[in-house]
Amino acid sequence: MDLSLLAFGSGWGDALARGLLVTLALAAASVVLGTALGLGGALVATSRRRTAARLVGGYEVVMRSLPELLVIFAVYYGFSFALQALLAPFGVDGFVAIDAFWAGVLAIGMVHGAYCSEVFRGAFAAVPAGPLEAAAALGLRPLPTFVTVKLPLALRFALPGLMNLVVVTLKATPLVAAVGLEDLLRVAGDAGKNTKHYLTFYLAALAVYLVLAAAIWLVEGRIERRASKFLGA
Amino acid sequence: MNLSGLIGRASSICMIVAALGASLPGVSHAAAPEKVTIATEGAFPPFNQTEADGSFTGFEIDLGNAICKHAGLECTWVKQDFSGMIPALQAKKYDFIFSYMSINDERAKVGLFSIPYITDQFRFYGPKGSAVTLPAGLDGKSVGVLSGSTGERFIKEKWGDKVDVRGYDNLDQVNADLEAGRIDYGFNAQLPVSVFLASPEGAGYAWFGPSYSDPLLGRGAGAMFRKDETALRDKVNDAIRAVYADGTFKEIAARYFKPGVDVSAEPLWK
Structure with a gap:
């Protein structure tokens, strides 16, 4: 194994670092969007608005059933074709550039959100009735009850599942290479094709993904310990 | 792409803004073919490959640049996975494909091919x-x-x-x-x-x-265009004939292929 291939400056180090940055930014943005979508989805799905709950539930089943790659293609090419069709009457003839990065964030975020919603629903269901009854007895209105009692408790139950999904989504980011985004794994693959030293570059990528996942688990463990201190279990 | 580039992209081409019709993001006008973008896989040596600095090298890159010079085109290369290459051509992400696309009837139905610039059995x-x-x-x-x-x-x-x-x-x-x-x-x-x-x-x-x-x-590999781009296709056809005629093709081929390997597609269109 020739480690000089991974060097910065003369080797592929800079290219790999740029790829890592894309991977991190993509994962972070997708997780933020997906968690927000998931929380919103869980709230609607557990609400008394039957029709809305069914619609959201159906949408999430679809999102969880489709291959992520297909969702990425649908967002990237689908939006692009739709926008072109929409803009054609206004004399705009050409490629309406949908940024591969944001198309990826939207697609992966939507899938992440569909899984997240399940985690939140489970967490809401796990919140014991006692604290909620206490809040009602104190005369707390629904919104303060939710924000100060139900959500904080639910988050503690949701945390392991949410962090699990963060790792799943991190691992889904290489799929966005299919629409031209140069993430860590894509750069490693290109470097392998160019130099024929596949093993070197794929092992380097493997090490980086392992370190990233380990960091996520480390953070998860810390937050969980901190959070459960106050649970008084 | 660095972090500022990411943020730059975030602000410049935001699809949500585009969806609302509030702005028209990066529209490349296919009507002005003096500046054209060309798709390459960037991962098919020795025809095309990506270097550590993100640039492209290979036989097709050199040949494509020579063709552009002859045709008076200002060419920029963009990278695209081979499997998604034709959909992205139709989506007008670039003006033509120059990435070892073998000519066949199926593909000719959805696009327009130049004369073959290379053939390989x-x-x-x-x-x-x-x-x-x-x-x-x-x-x-x-x-x-x-x-x-x-x-x-x-x-x-x-x-x-x-x-x-x-x-x-x-x-x-x-x-x-x-x-x-x-x-x-x-x-x-x-x-x-x-x-x-x-x-x-x-x-x-x-x-x-x-x-x-x-x-x-297939009948060799050619540049692939959208169906309505006849003018650009004809321009590229003339340029392919020109780089064959003036020896540029032979000179570039000698840089990449072993002596005795004949990749000339001339018999296919002569």
């Missing part, structure tokens, strides 16, 4: 000494091909009932599985395989059987 290869008589020797054997390639169609049509055809995303995966013993033979255009056969990893492997040229295998 197909052949079987496998472990040295595997004396195979074709086609009887293929019975029950597994053969690696590029999925979606003309080679895959050809072999399936011709021997699909006897051969276990395995599709791969790229040639390196075919060769890796050949080395690992997961497949018996490979079937591919000769040029990229000649690179493998000349490498240390390919030392134990050799060609066998005849070279195949068949309408199913």
Whole structure:
């Protein structure tokens, strides 16, 4: 194994670092969007608005059933074709550039959100009735009850599942290479094709993904310990 | 792409803004072909590959640039996965494809091809000494091909009932599985395989059987355009003829291919 291939400056180090940055930014943005979508989805799905709950539930089943790659293609090419069709009457003839990065964030975020919603629903269901009854007895209105009692408790139950999904989504980011985004794994693959030293570059990528996942688990463990201190279990 | 680039992209081309119709993001006008963008896979040496700094090199990059010079075009290369190349052409992400796209009827239905600028015949290869008589020797054997390639169609049509055809995303995966013993033979255009056969990893492997040229295998590789881009196509056609006529093609080919390897597509259109 020739480690000089991974060097910065003369080797592929800079290219790999740029790829890592894309991977991190993509994962972070997708997780933020997906968690927000998931929380919103869980709230609607557990609400008394039957029709809305069914619609959201159906949408999430679809999102969880489709291959992520297909969702990425649908967002990237689908939006692009739709926008072109929409803009054609206004004399705009050409490629309406949908940024591969944001198309990826939207697609992966939507899938992440569909899984997240399940985690939140489970967490809401796990919140014991006692604290909620206490809040009602104190005369707390629904919104303060939710924000100060139900959500904080639910988050503690949701945390392991949410962090699990963060790792799943991190691992889904290489799929966005299919629409031209140069993430860590894509750069490693290109470097392998160019130099024929596949093993070197794929092992380097493997090490980086392992370190990233380990960091996520480390953070998860810390937050969980901190959070459960106050649970008084 | 660095972090500021990311943020730049975030602010400049925000699809949500575009969806609301509040602004018209990066629209490339196909009507002004003086500035054109060309798609390359960037991962198919020696035709095209990506360097550590993100630039592209290879036979097609040099040839494409020479063609652009002759045609008076200002060309920029963009990278695109081979599997999504035709949809992205139709989505007007770039003006034409110059990335070893073999010409066949199926593709000609959805796009417009230039005259072929290169041709390469197909052949079987496998472990040295595997004396195979074709086609009887293929019975029950597994053969690696590029999925979606003309080679895959050809072999399936011709021997699909006897051969276990395995599709791969790229040639390196075919060769890796050949080395690992997961497949018996490979079937591919000769040029990229000649690179493998000349490498240390390919030392134990050799060609066998005849070279195949068949309408199913394509009629050489050409630049591919959208259906309505006849003017640009004609311009590129003239430029291809010009780089063949003035010796530029031969000179570039000599840089990338072994002496004696003839990749000239001239017989196909002369």
